Amino acid sequence: MDASSGLQPAALPGTARRMATTAVLLGLVVSAFEATVVTSAMPTLTQELGGQHLYSWVFSSYLFASTLGILLFGKLADHLGRKPVFSAGMGLFLLGSALCGFAQSVPALIAFRVVQGLGAGALQPTTMTISADLYTLRERAAVQGLFTGAWGAATVVGPLIGGWLVMHASWRWAFLVNIPVGLIALALLHASYRDPARSSSRVDVWGPALTGVSLGLLLFALERGGSSTLRLSLALAACVGIATVVRQQRSSPSPLVPLALLRDRTVLCGVLGGVLGGALLYTTTALVPLWMTGREGHTPLLAGLALVPLLGGWACGSTFGVRVFLRGGLRASAGGGFALCLGGACLLALAVSWDWGTPAAFVSLGLMGLGLGPAASTSLLGPQTRVPWQQRGMVTSAVYATRMLGGSFTLAALELVPPGFPVRFAVIASLAGAAALSLALFAPGRVITEADAAS
Incomplete structure (x- = not known):
């Protein structure tokens, strides 16, 4: 039985729930599409605008801003409601x-990617939280194929469309194509979804702000090119900021993630799986097109095609990952998935x-995707099953933020390792090994929902 089974449904089964599901799917599609459509366009884009030395920052700025958006808007979704947060996030993303x-x-x-990333940070966890409101745990297992299929189609088609646009139109359309889809998603959600009843309480904005500043300083400290003194100063300031965050969160009435949740092994392993899954996914999708166009001399279209096995494998793996999770827990789904990714x-x-x-390369990327799919999707689903509705947005945001x-x-850290693609792909393999070992050792071997634990 799901933790939210006793709540009034956010949309009754029928037309309203189908419309709300379509809106959520479109929100998921535009955020997933944007995460991959620019990968095949980025080598040409940075060369045309004269900023190849800032290549990694076009990705890092978007991901970091998404993290800030997740930390802030994820909590607001629990306090203000899913619909206003989804609308605000979509507005920022389209702007x-x-x-x-x-x-x-x-x-x-890079500056505009920060705006886009803040919006994506609101969209990504909110779409999954709304889907959790619409369906029970058993229903979610049944409709997971729909969500992963939509996500997979967007991510698989994204690099191909990005490469095609670069060759036949302009890289600028890789961003502009999001606008009509996003507007349709907004209209559908407003017409069909209603927020369940929620308790009113004060929202802590200092936690996300302090966390964002501290992590931003640490990210700048990793940037190659500055003086050693400046980078060391930034790193020390980041450490002081992180210590301040920990102290502030202990006394906050509304922390980013309550410490009691982090004592739950499923939640903690989900966060760990989010960190390592994000590291593997985003470094691979950033480096493979650069390797294909730079060292191998292929076209942007073929560089985009190289990501199809990875992202298609992710989508396929996610469909059976939920079933593996329900039978063998997070250890089987996430630990086993990361082991396949390691191969x-x-x-x-x-x-x-x-x-x-x-x-x-295509075969190896397909294997990585088949492993990453169940590992990443159930690293999110597992913590969701352990918390009540009032904390579901919080824990969903936490896993997305860590990803x-x-x-x-x-x-950013890969810029500090010795240059060369072999070394950097070897680092990715090492990360996959660390992920497989840690989840196999520490993840729980069976599913216990919040409702089961309370009974």
């Missing part, structure tokens, strides 16, 4: 998309190092 489409320099694009990551590192060619943080910081 950022329009600004990115008209950017005239890479620094301006693919090792094969990819060997393919890049020994120049085995594109077919071997974005894992991606942004790993991308």
